[in-house]
Amino acid sequence: MSDSKELPLVFVVDDETDALEVFQDALSLNFRVKTFNRPEEALEAIQESPPDCLVSDLVMPKMDGVEFVRKIRKTNTALPILVISGYGEKDQIIDLFRMGCFDFLSKPFRYQELSEKITRVLKHGKEIHSRTNLDEASKLIRIEDHQLGLKVSFGKAALLSNKNAQLVRLQLMKAQSAITSALTFDFSEVSEVSTENLIFLKSFFDNLEQDGRRFHWHNISAELDTLLSSQLITYNSAV
Structure with missing residues (x-):
């Protein structure tokens, strides 16, 4: 396996702490993972040093996934984003794709499926932003x-x-x-x-x-x- 420093960096944002622990364990084999339970903290981290990919929950208190992505896109148009939720309304999902989200994953899902989607998102992101x-x-x-x-x-x-x-x-x-x-x-x-x-x-x-x-x-x-x-x-x- 490659050195962990060479693995892609993935930010995961979810307001449920227990869910973040599972994400950390499930994705750490293939990615460097940094978790956030508040999108406001993730925004600051993205501005300072953006990851290779962002995975965000859609339904969160104070700032939902749509508003979160909209704020990201004001300063970062290239970050590959994948959104997950079990409660997403169709119009919210459409808004996310319009803002350049690369994929959407509905709960419940297998973490292997999430890992595969992140890999595809990273590959597609490189293709889109190639010279x-x-x-x-x-x-x-x-x-x-x-x-x-x-x-x-x-x-x-x-x-x-x-x-x-x-x-x-x-x-x-x-x-x-x-x-x-x-x-x-x-x-x-x-x-x-x-x-x-x-x-x-x-x-x-x-x-x-x-x-x-x-x-x-x-x-x-x-x-x-x-x-x-x-x-x-x-x-x-x-x-």
């Missing part, structure tokens, strides 16, 4: 300086299908986490949007609004404008 894929992501969505903020331009193929969903999310999370006063989204090259990407866009802009970010859409088609604005999203339209 080739980062270059491909920048072709799908371009991010550049624009007046007082950033301009985010969607390429023609960026929203056509769900094939490049992770790469699209990667670029948009970069824009969302950027410290800037304003964001401009240019849809001039977009002629068609898949249903999956439309759902994701609705959630993305809704999160920007909740965060109090200033943004507007530019060169957007009347059809897409109508579809996006139909879901309680407030924005400054700049067609």
